[in-house]
Amino acid sequence: MSWTIDDVEMSSRLVMGTGGASSLSILEDALVASGTELTTVAMRRFDAESRDSVFTMLQRLGIRVLPNTAGCYTARDAVLTARLAREALETNWVKLEVIADEDTLLPDPIELFSAAEELVLDGFTVFAYTNDDPALAKRLEDAGVAVVMPAGAPIGSGLGILNPHNIETIVSRAQVPVILDAGVGTASDAALAMELGCTAVLLASAVTRAHDAHAMARAMALAVEAGQLAAGAGRIPKRPLAVASSPFAGMVTAQ
């Protein structure tokens, strides 16, 4: 089952970022193995030394670009970065990321909200990277963002989904797609995100920094698919005691 943003239909629900890979060739292999149709990039000053760029590679692979505002601490910087990305990459889509400090890389809710409002007014399709806070997620949605992207855990931490209940609450109240963003460490984290009802999962480091990026990219693709199937399959309720799956009738007993 595909999902859609701005009439753009995507069948893969794994959004794999380009960050953290030690080389472009490892990145390319992982992106292809992941089957992703949408990937994040950061905007930085042009360096003539690196003309063989990630942008050129993504065009060749036909993967849609989602520029981010990574590294911005203020709404002002994030808005400028988003506008530069729109101009450079010819897309209105932006992953809005406004961090509070470099130790946690968690979003600064005040600056994030302010930037979201401004970018929505300026015509951007905003994918808002946010805390796993249902109240803030709702406020961002009300401000007009296209996608709410709560962190499972701090970026690059690989801690998984620290507050599944909050993610579930965000999903249950959202009218826009929810993408679990940040914190994924291994395939079961990605599957859990989908089981909690997320529309997609965004990850980078979990694949690009894995010992075998290719294998982890495949694992993530399968996990996202498995999680989505499970979410729609109607799981059994959790019970405090066992429920036998074999009939008791007709048993042979020792005399």
Place this chain on the structure above:
Amino acid sequence: MTDREHPPTIVLNGEHHELPGATSALDLIADVTGRELQTDGTPADGGRLGIALAVDGEVIRRGAWSGFALADGHTVDIVTAVQGG
């Protein structure tokens, strides 16, 4: 202010950079990227440039580069996409 002894100097991507003379934003970007550009700011080879320009913190749209004269003291940032989460 410029004179014959002091060519116009801008801050380009955080570094001081002397301009050879009257330079448009288009000239500078073509020089920095090593790509031939048409007056509308698109590459002559028909590909995509993947570059954006800010002068003193304001984005200058691609179509305006050829008519934008860089001047002494301008802070110029030329940015592109790099790997990032």
